[in-house]
Amino acid sequence: xxxxxxFLLVSAGLFCIGLxxxxxxxxxxxVLIGIELMLNAAIxxxxxxxxxxxxxNGGQTFALFAIVLAAATTAVALAIILNVYKxxxxxxxxxxxxLKD
Amino acid sequence: MQDFLTHIDTLTTKFALTAVLLPLLAAIxxxxxxxxxxxxxxISTLAILGSAVLCAFIFAKVWNxxxxxxxxxxxxxxxxxxxxxxxxxxxxxxxxxxxSLVALPVHIYSTAYMKEDARYGRYFTYLSFFCFSMLAxxxxxxxxxxxxxxxLVGFSSYLLIGFWFTKPKxxxxxxxxxxMNRIGDIGLLTAIITLFVSCHTFDITQLxxxxxxxxxxxxxxxxxxxxxxxxxxxxxAKSAQFPLHTWLPDAMEGPTSISALIHAATMVAAGVFxxxxxxxxxxxxxxxxxxxxxTFTAFMAATIALTQNDLKRIxxxxxxxxxxxxxxxxxxxxxSSSLFHLATHAFFKCxxxxxxxIVIHEMxxxxxxxxxxxxxxxxxxxxxxxxxxxxxxxxAVIGGFALIGFPLTSGxxxxxxxxxxSFEWAEDRNGIEKLLPLVxxxxxxxxxxxxxxxxxxxxxxxxxxxxxxPKINLHISDGGWQYKLxxxxxxxxxxxxxxxxxxxxxxxxxxxxxxxxxxxxxxLSIYQTYIPVLVNLGVVLVLYWAYTIYIGQRxxxxxxxxxxxxxxxxxxxxxxxxxxxxxxPVLALSRFACWIDPNIxxxxxxxxxxxxxxxxxxxxxxxxxxxxxxxxxxxALVLGIGNFARRFQNGKVQYYLFSMLAIIxxxxxxxxxx
Numbered sequence: 012x013x014x015x016x017x018f019l020l021v022s023a024g025l026f027c028i029g030l031x032x033x034x035x036x037x038x039x040x041x042v043l044i045g046i047e048l049m050l051n052a053a054i055x056x057x058x059x060x061x062x063x064x065x066x067x068n069g070g071q072t073f074a075l076f077a078i079v080l081a082a083a084t085t086a087v088a089l090a091i092i093l094n095v096y097k098x099x100x101x102x103x104x105x106x107x108x109x110l111k112d
Numbered sequence: 113m114q115d116f117l118t119h120i121d122t123l124t125t126k127f128a129l130t131a132v133l134l135p136l137l138a139a140i141x142x143x144x145x146x147x148x149x150x151x152x153x154x155i156s157t158l159a160i161l162g163s164a165v166l167c168a169f170i171f172a173k174v175w176n177x178x179x180x181x182x183x184x185x186x187x188x189x190x191x192x193x194x195x196x197x198x199x200x201x202x203x204x205x206x207x208x209x210x211x212s213l214v215a216l217p218v219h220i221y222s223t224a225y226m227k228e229d230a231r232y233g234r235y236f237t238y239l240s241f242f243c244f245s246m247l248a249x250x251x252x253x254x255x256x257x258x259x260x261x262x263x264l265v266g267f268s269s270y271l272l273i274g275f276w277f278t279k280p281k282x283x284x285x286x287x288x289x290x291x292m293n294r295i296g297d298i299g300l301l302t303a304i305i306t307l308f309v310s311c312h313t314f315d316i317t318q319l320x321x322x323x324x325x326x327x328x329x330x331x332x333x334x335x336x337x338x339x340x341x342x343x344x345x346x347x348x349a350k351s352a353q354f355p356l357h358t359w360l361p362d363a364m365e366g367p368t369s370i371s372a373l374i375h376a377a378t379m380v381a382a383g384v385f386x387x388x389x390x391x392x393x394x395x396x397x398x399x400x401x402x403x404x405x406x407t408f409t410a411f412m413a414a415t416i417a418l419t420q421n422d423l424k425r426i427x428x429x430x431x432x433x434x435x436x437x438x439x440x441x442x443x444x445x446x447x448s449s450s451l452f453h454l455a456t457h458a459f460f461k462c463x464x465x466x467x468x469x470i471v472i473h474e475m476x477x478x479x480x481x482x483x484x485x486x487x488x489x490x491x492x493x494x495x496x497x498x499x500x501x502x503x504x505x506x507x508a509v510i511g512g513f514a515l516i517g518f519p520l521t522s523g524x525x526x527x528x529x530x531x532x533x534s535f536e537w538a539e540d541r542n543g544i545e546k547l548l549p550l551v552x553x554x555x556x557x558x559x560x561x562x563x564x565x566x567x568x569x570x571x572x573x574x575x576x577x578x579x580x581x582p583k584i585n586l587h588i589s590d591g592g593w594q595y596k597l598x599x600x601x602x603x604x605x606x607x608x609x610x611x612x613x614x615x616x617x618x619x620x621x622x623x624x625x626x627x628x629x630x631x632x633x634x635x636l637s638i639y640q641t642y643i644p645v646l647v648n649l650g651v652v653l654v655l656y657w658a659y660t661i662y663i664g665q666r667x668x669x670x671x672x673x674x675x676x677x678x679x680x681x682x683x684x685x686x687x688x689x690x691x692x693x694x695x696x697p698v699l700a701l702s703r704f705a706c707w708i709d710p711n712i713x714x715x716x717x718x719x720x721x722x723x724x725x726x727x728x729x730x731x732x733x734x735x736x737x738x739x740x741x742x743x744x745x746x747x748a749l750v751l752g753i754g755n756f757a758r759r760f761q762n763g764k765v766q767y768y769l770f771s772m773l774a775i776i777x778x779x780x781x782x783x784x785x786x
Contacts, residue, residue: 034766
């Protein structure tokens with residue numbers, strides 16, 4: 012029998028992997044993938060907690076919205092990465108450090 | 113009639129006031145005039161001449177008649193009213209006449225004697241001021257004013273003794289005179305304060321007059337002794353009695369005319385005058401002490417005068433000796449004889465000093481003309497001057513005979529009267545008091561010897577420098593009328609007619625009669641016949657003996673290096689023992705005080721400054737290290753935090769994210785731990 016806590020553990024594992032990817036990868040695409048992983052961990056949580064709302068299925072509905080939003084943000088993020096590459100000729104987040112100015 | 117008498121009295125008082133103030137006026141005018149102006153001498157002389165005439169007039173009015181005493185309120189403190197005024201009785205008018213009459217020839221003499229001096233005007237300023245102080249001293253009726261003028265006499269003599277202030281010895285001499293007189297002044301002040309405390313008045317007539325308060329009020333014995341000791345000191349200092357006599361020989365550093373005035377009528381007479389004024393105050397025991405002091409002083413000074421070589425020092429010691437006679441006479445109750453001797457002594461001592469002045473002046477002249485290496489005051493280098501200075505010689509002989517007390521001179525009358533009275537006094541007494549007349553008797557023979565020695569050495573024999581060097585020019589003479597007139601006047605004053613029509617009996621002298629009421633017993637006794645005879649026989653023998661020694665070249669019976677001769681020549685070692693006993697410890701004390709100042713007091717200050725310095729250094733260290741250190745620490749902390757925080761701003765996205773993660777983790781861990 013798969014319990015709620017198993018879902019949460021998988022979610023937490025996904026979140027940690029995403030976090031690790033975000034913090035360590037030298038490629039902005041991979042960082043984006045990490046973000047997606049963390050987002051999916053959160054969506055998994057929404058779906059898992061949806062079992063307490065079986066009448067209106069609020070969790071599943073929120074998950075769908077979140078997926079749509081994630082697709083949108085990914086599209087925007089990819090556009091940003093493309094522009095960054097155009098400007099700096101690199102997509103290594105460690106080298107595009109002009110944020111500090 | 114009463115109104116008329118009061119009017120006459122007021123007139124006399126006004127005359128006295130004028131007589132006293134004339135010299136002061138002269139002093140003020142002379143002070144304003146330029147120092148070299150020759151007119152100053154005549155201003156002073158005219159002033160003193162005016163005073164002398166007025167004094168003679170006052171004398172005629174007051175002598176042996178009712179005394180004049182006028183006063184007015186000076187100031188009042190609470191209920192105490194202090195009056196000041198003029199008291200003219202026999203004593204004051206005698207002193208008035210004496211001072212002005214003796215000062216007059218001195219003034220005339222000074223106009224010639226000081227004419228080469230660059231500070232001629234200043235000399236007469238001081239001289240007039242001196243006369244003013246002395247005249248004021250004798251007429252004042254108030255003890256406070258008496259003290260003030262007493263001080264002024266001391267002060268003006270200080271100015272005159274140190275008149276040639278470029279001579280170091282003159283400075284030392286006037287300092288010595290001043291300090292010794294200060295000792296006496298303290299005594300007088302003590303006496304005046306004590307009298308005021310006991311009798312509540314400063315008035316001399318109330319204190320010592322007809323109903324003398326000092327006799328009627330029972331003054332506590334201790335206070336009486338204190339006041340009496342103060343008066344002894346005052347008299348000893350002013351009248352040069354043992355032990356405060358040493359200033360007088362040193363005072364010879366002043367101009368000789370000043371020595372004449374100091375020794376005759378002004379300075380030293382003030383002490384005897386003080387005794388005369390305060391006479392009712394003394395008890396018989398105290399008078400006996402006075403007599404002993406006076407006799408001892410007379411004898412001591414006479415023995416010192418025997419061997420001195422300085423002409424003026426011989427005369428100075430003779431003055432001390434004669435003052436001893438006067439004080440002794442006061443002590444034995446011979447009040448009239450004492451004042452009589454004061455008066456006669458004033459004339460012949462002034463005469464002798466003026467003679468000495470001429471001799472020294474001429475010796476100085478010879479020395480400068482012939483470039484000799486001699487001391488113009490040393491009698492060993494003189495001799496044979498009687499041919500060159502005939503008038504001076506005659507004056508010296510008259511003065512010398514008067515000093516010895518030879519018949520036909522005034523000195524005979526007064527000195528023999530003292531001797532006779534002393535024998536009468538000692539008749540019913542025992543012990544040391546019996547000795548006093550004999551000592552005085554011996555002293556008069558000693559006087560004869562030193563006077564003879566002085567006159568023989570100066571005026572007889574050969575002029576000493578001329579023996580070895582016959583080519584010496586002796587262009588000397590008695591001098592102008594300013595020298596001759598005073599000599600003649602004073603020589604006449606030194607003979608008997610001025611004082612008594614009978615040259616051999618003193619008891620009929622007008623001066624003695626004027627004071628006889630103050631005397632104790634005054635009956636005729638056998639002493640009056642044979643004492644004068646004995647004295648004068650002895651004197652003639654002594655004179656002859658001295659003649660054989662100094663003219664006849666007989667050998668002295670005592671060698672020049674014998675202890676007694678050295679004892680006398682060194683003035684009984686009194687000055688030296690004072691030097692050793694008083695001056696040296698005082699100097700040592702001063703030096704000690706002087707040492708304390710830079711070492712102890714300054715040392716303490718230095719120590720304090722060092723402590724402050726050390727403290728300042730500690731503070732400085734604290735400031736630099738603790739206070740600044742704290743600030744530096746703060747700054748370093750801020751810097752460190754800044755540097756630490758800067759690292760988060762490196763613009764790397766992942767780093768920011770990691771930071772956020774770390775912070776959130778930290779918050780959660782923190783929450784769990786709490």
